[in-house]
Amino acid sequence: xxxxxxxxxxxxxxxxxxxxxxxxxxxxxxxxxxxxxxxxxxxxxxxxxxxxxxxxxxxxxxxxxxxxxxxxxxxxxxxxxxxxxxxxxx
Numbered sequence: 001x002x003x004x005x006x007x008x009x010x011x012x013x014x015x016x017x018x019x020x021x022x023x024x025x026x027x028x029x030x031x032x033x034x035x036x037x038x039x040x041x042x043x044x045x046x047x048x049x050x051x052x053x054x055x056x057x058x059x060x061x062x063x064x065x066x067x068x069x070x071x072x073x074x075x076x077x078x079x080x081x082x083x084x085x086x087x088x089x090x
Contacts, residue, residue: 001047010051012038017061017077018085025064025074028052049073060084 001009016034020026028048035043052075055061060081064074 006051008038009035009040009043010055012040013048013051013055014060014077014081014085017075018082022076023064025076027072027074031075055081 012035013031015038016031017026020034028045031052032040032043032045032048035041052061052063052073056063056075058080059078061075062078064076
């Protein structure tokens, strides 16, 4: 992905989590399944995990459960992530 596609991918992840605000969060697989609506069909799991780690570092999402295994992690949007979307970030 180029820089613009990566930015759109990150934004799509935030939109999925914003629409589905669960206190338990969603796994990378569930988030990935919902990204088709935004034009990202079947994203690579490693790429998805890398982007979620990036967004966690930016404090736009947070990991909910203690990591048991890299593929069994869950995330939810943070207040900062909601504010980012509300400011019209595209």
